[in-house]
Amino acid sequence: MKNKMIDNIEICIECNEKPVLIKKRKLCVLCYGRLKNKTNRVVDPNNHQYCKATLKKHDLAREIKFIKNYFAHTNYIHQPATFRLNDTIYSPDFYDSVRNVFIEVAGTRQAYHRNKHKYKLMREIFPLINFEVRKTDGSLLNEDSRDKNW
Secondary structure, eight states: OOOOEETTEEBOTTTSSSBOSBTTTTBOHHHHHHHHHHHSOEEBTTBOOOOOOOOOOOOOHHHHHHHHHHOSSSOEEESOOEEEETTEEEOOSEEETTTTEEEEEOOSHHHHHHHHHHHHHHHHHOTTSOEEEEOTTSOBOOTTOSOOOO
């Protein structure tokens, strides 16, 4: 579609009505929100379907370290879905399609303790979904043990 200009104001290429606020995409805020919702759907506990794979840039050092240490293949998805956990939402770091498991990478002991309630809720609300918490070296975190070797 061609981008229109009315009185030197760009008009959204999607709806052709509202002014462009997201210049990179040439979209109004409403159309940009719709586009984002298409690619980042929230998973509802009542509907266990999740969005199609969307690959994102790995900008966290712990995630890059984990990828190098753990994955021997490229069949993984970075932040594949967002799950609704009662009053909060949660996005696991990876989905390993070879093993059919969602993986959260806990970079530090403090990060694990700050988010362990989300991990517990994830397992309670979505019991049929395979979920693991791993360290950046790729080893499985023993959540039952009081002595956590980081």
